[in-house]
Amino acid sequence: MLALLELTGVTKEFGAIRALSDVSFSVRPGEVVGLMGDNGAGKSTLVKIISGIYQPTAGALRFAGDHAQIHSPAEARRLGIETVYQDLALADNLTAAENIFLGRELKRQVGPFRFLRHADMQARAEELFDELKSETRAGDYVRQMSGGQRQAVAIARTRLSDAKLILMDEPTAAISVRQVAEVLNLIHRLKDAGIAVILISHRMPDVFAVCERVIVMRRGTKVADKPIAASSPEEVTALITGAKEAA
Amino acid sequence: MLALLELTGVTKEFGAIRALSDVSFSVRPGEVVGLMGDNGAGKSTLVKIISGIYQPTAGALRFAGDHAQIHSPAEARRLGIETVYQDLALADNLTAAENIFLGRELKRQVGPFRFLRHADMQARAEELFDELKSETRAGDYVRQMSGGQRQAVAIARTRLSDAKLILMDEPTAAISVRQVAEVLNLIHRLKDAGIAVILISHRMPDVFAVCERVIVMRRGTKVADKPIAASSPEEVTALITGAKEAA
Amino acid sequence: MSQVHTSSFTNVGRTRFWQRGFLASQSAYVLAALVVLIVVMSLLSPNFMTGGNISNITRNFSFIAIATLGITLVIITGGIDLSVGSTIALSATITSLTMNALNTAQFYPFPGSALAVALVAGLLAAAAVGLFNGLAIAKLKLSPFVTTLGTLSMVRGLVYVTTQGRGTFPAGPDKELFLAVTAGKLFDVVPVSFLYLVICAAVMWVALNHTAWGKHVFAIGSNENAGRLTGVNVDRVKIQVYVLCSVAAGINGIIISGWLGSAPANLATAYELTIIAAAVIGGANLAGGVGGAAGAIIGCVLIEVIRNGLVLARVDPYWQQTLVGAIIVAAVLVDRLRSSRNG
Amino acid sequence: MSQVHTSSFTNVGRTRFWQRGFLASQSAYVLAALVVLIVVMSLLSPNFMTGGNISNITRNFSFIAIATLGITLVIITGGIDLSVGSTIALSATITSLTMNALNTAQFYPFPGSALAVALVAGLLAAAAVGLFNGLAIAKLKLSPFVTTLGTLSMVRGLVYVTTQGRGTFPAGPDKELFLAVTAGKLFDVVPVSFLYLVICAAVMWVALNHTAWGKHVFAIGSNENAGRLTGVNVDRVKIQVYVLCSVAAGINGIIISGWLGSAPANLATAYELTIIAAAVIGGANLAGGVGGAAGAIIGCVLIEVIRNGLVLARVDPYWQQTLVGAIIVAAVLVDRLRSSRNG
Amino acid sequence: QDTYTFAVVPKAMNNPFFDLTRDGCEARAAELGNVTCLYIGPVEHEATTQAQIIEDLITQGVDGLAISVSDIAAATTVIDRATAAGIAVITFDSDAPDSTRTAYVGTDNKLFGVDLGKLLLQVAPDGGTYGMISGGAAAPNLALRVDGVREALAGSNWTEVPGSPTFSNDDIALAVQQMGDLKTANPDIKAIVPVGGWPMFAPDGWKNFVDQYKADVDSGALALVVADTLPQQLELLSEGYAHGLVGQRPYEMGVVSMDTLLSIVNGETVDEIIYTGNDVVTADNVAEFLK
């Protein structure tokens, strides 16, 4: 099967810091890949390159067979790449529902004008939170939300469109036990629907529960890329900490 | 043994939202208490009341036998309460070392003036990161740090003073496997040194690994407060989700 | 819009009517302060509440209110536009120069044509300023403060250059029409400028609250990055907002020059601070993400009522400036009431 | 200070010298632009590089530079102070009035005593303005923009009230001394005002970079809340910063009035925008957390060189304003170079 | 024959009044042939900027300076520096009498105010209350005019309303608004005397104001006596929108300044005070000024 996403030799430098050096891997449609690594290993930088925020210093990207470069987050979205960012990227002065629909609001055509369908968006947002079993009120301003509620908003946002690839940068960091299970469930459902997922997480059990393959990063380089079945939490931990050089 | 911290009937309302209703509990010196609950249950609000950011709508606090109210974070710090905030509270335009020492810089007296001891602060910060086994560079600006590195800075900050009580609001949310172990180790060491810790976490194993007692919150009320030994992860999960009413 | 879905949350009560929407906003509290001020002023001066004076006040605040609406948009996106005063002068000057030029060129195919061309020219000139600001700020990522400080100076300079510092006067066959559509009164009572203001404010209210564009404006002001990441075309919205702001200033410039019958080169010098003050007093937050049409108007009315009231109350002119400053601070002080009540 | 502890990090290279410290800051790039501008100006006008003119330029930028240092502090904390222009006028007026009053009262116990009292009075008046601003902003949490816009108006009004709009001029036995300490020249070359500037800048540099207070100023600007949570006395630092800013403006007011030999009531009208522009051009960020003493001075020099150079080059005065605006925008544009090079 | 550069420094370049001075100066310079007129000043009215520009001109080495003084003491300091540098200095429009300037060319502002007051007495001898509108509170020449008006009306039946004069800061729109404010605050006011032409620089704003009280203006129950005689003001006067104007002669000031400076650099002696005179215009003689 053809690769959905393919990175070859991606390098990213910030001044003196080489956040990524020569990273190559590919993801097939419907595949769930775990991306692990120590803090500062370069995982988020990788995600930001795939979702068009950063341009790589060197190396190339291919998505769905073409597109050597993704120039902006808007372009990534158009290509079918949805992202849950580690810093969530929420507008504090909008409500949860408004944040979820930001950039793809539901509208009603009235003559030449298009007005918002507030009630519909509100209702749909509530549905999404119910689905995630999250205690988040769709009409509340994000500004006054708890950490986990904010994360729920960011996750709910990816559910709106027909994505081909969903990048999740520590989506379960702040949410509670019950919703973690729901997010893992969600990933299973996405996989069944043929949607590829790259899951970044520091929680070993979660990665081993849903991923088929795990990629381990260490100080900007890829040190392992193997099927979950052929690895073990101990091995991955050793790879992350550098106790084991590569696998 | 006398209680170090004692809350009685603490209630906090934000407009129509009652984030905490009638919460009472106490913490003894050197005790490690786990605080769990669903997203939006009111855990962070509770932490912020103890550390002087919010004033309770009703109810009273006692710390070390006196002090009915804690009026400001500065006062809390003076009393010996250190906090790792969920949103980390870092100044982006300062370096990691400067953030760690913010508000209690090391100084050298020169005549009537007191100048910063940059090198000493830098060295001490590096020590702290080494201790946490964190890949965080003390001279880097916090602005350009990864999520986990930022969290490491916030944790390192609490290590500077002789605290009596350390509040940790999801200190391990963003950090990697290896540092999680270090933070749990740290909590053990704090306990041995007679310092009380309130640990908020959504990670059941961590709470069960270090805490002596667990308090469970649900929609602003305390639904359980029992020794770890007398409980189980399953029971706590049921309490969090509301499957079990109280214990 | 933000109806709370309370059914399943045991810890969420009902939001009381004064805790939400307009009544919980700074604008409402400043409106209350305004009402108090009006009462005080009418007690101090019997002439304050006369028809003629109310009509004067209405006209005077309409002069800056449309520009205030525009700058409120800019402020909501977290920007600022210091060039509005100069833009007011520019559009007035260009309109007036065009009328003169068409008159000289004897271009007058049908009644109103000269005026139409002149108005379009004036507004296009204003829009060009906005476009420059918008491009520099959105595309080159320059600081809005410095960029618009630069255009403040550049545009004013251009006004001086084109008129050699003399200013101009509207002239030509459409002059009467020009005066009627700018300085006229509806049914001999309501200044037309007030009518324009009401229309602009209504459109802005709908755009901000009921279109995707409005949400994008708020999103950019509260977290520009989040907007960008969720696919909002941040640059385009920013450019639009700066263009709208300049066009609004342009409309005001045309109205003022119509009423004056003149477009002096120093028209509206230093108005930018008053206009920004009006927007901020009305509740727009310079940090971005907060503001609205109603507030902008309330801010303008407040400033004009202070000015007019002090003159009518025959306050020593040397003291007036001091009092205006003090009352502006007092007006925002009432907002503290709100914050302390709504927690 | 931010020496990177690289030993153990395999993915961290050496920071090249141009990627760190001053050379990587906006100030450095603006300095480069300034040098280019100076070269252009000296080609355009043979008088530009003469000793007399350089001394003029030095003196002129010193007139606003101390106030710019002060406002840079305020901007670093994320605030703004629009009242500096008025404060300049206030301190000049109070100093002058005090000298006159002491003269009338025949108070002159020892040489220099009248001057000393007058200077203290002028600076205290300025400090009072800063205290008002600081208290309103830190304690009442009012918006810095509106508060200082209010004081802009109030203080200017007070200057008019105290002098009945006429302005005053320094007089009395210490007048010569006053002129010497404000408008004099060291070794007949270096204006003393430049010396004061250098001292103030050096003190500010040390305070910002080598004291806890400086770190607190930066912390407040980059995350006020974080400062508060880590026990920084945010309110106190803010008040201090506004007081320092006003006192700096006050010093400038005294220097200007000494050079003019007069304290006109409209002294320094609208200087606030120039001063803020100088600070921002020099690299202070209105969003807070960024800025420094060197940048503030570079910004002032740039603005004065533009002004002076255009006059000397006999550019049509009507074009000057336009050019000043354009060059201001161009100066910040060079900063884009930096951002795009340093990523 | 030597050529000279004479700089004319107005108080503010955004004031149309000084445009006429510039025109006069340029016209005269062209006639003289060996003189260049350099017109430069602060764009807005501010003393320090003016002083700095004069310093720049000293550096540039102009041969003569004609200055409309923004602030007396400030200008005195800098004028002394200019004369010390060997530059011929005169003042025009607004004087700094204690400085080392050689001559003053312009209006006798006190007399100008007195003329305004006398004209009011002539137009409306019955008296009543009156208000004035001034420009910047700091301008000494305007203060003299205000004093002149008061002096001329002292002892007559005219009394000044409280809150007068209002200060328009040379803002034309504000000046018109203040006309309305004065009338609203003092409904029985019998005369308004702007001591500068600001409100009439906005012809339609002025008309708007007058039209509201047209009957009173026509009957003379509201007397409008205004300073300056710019063309649009003369139009308004001829259309019955004002009762009288007292004008300065800014064009003359430009011409005479050039002549005076040339005389000084040629070593001739000149009078210290050179008044250019006032024009008193009423409906009777407006026609001859209009052409």
Ligand SMILES: Nc1ncnc2c1ncn2[C@@H]1O[C@H](COP(=O)(O)OP(=O)(O)OP(=O)(O)O)[C@@H](O)[C@H]1O
């Ligand atoms: N400043 C505020 N204004 C209004 N509501 C608030 C505010 N802060 C918190 N809340 C509300 O109070 C409730 C409790 O929030 P809190 O942050 O204490 O939750 P939490 O238990 O820490 O959740 P999490 O596990 O997600 O961090 C939430 O419903 C939240 O929306």
Ligand SMILES: Nc1ncnc2c1ncn2[C@@H]1O[C@H](COP(=O)(O)OP(=O)(O)OP(=O)(O)O)[C@@H](O)[C@H]1O
């Ligand atoms: N904008 C930036 N400028 C400079 N350095 C940066 C920038 N962004 C990231 N870095 C550096 O690049 C490295 C990789 O960061 P990244 O955020 O990708 O780590 P991560 O693997 O996501 O870590 P975490 O698990 O803590 O989220 C870190 O050392 C970080 O300090």
Ligand SMILES: [Mg+2]
């Ligand atoms: Mg990351």
Ligand SMILES: [Mg+2]
């Ligand atoms: Mg929380």
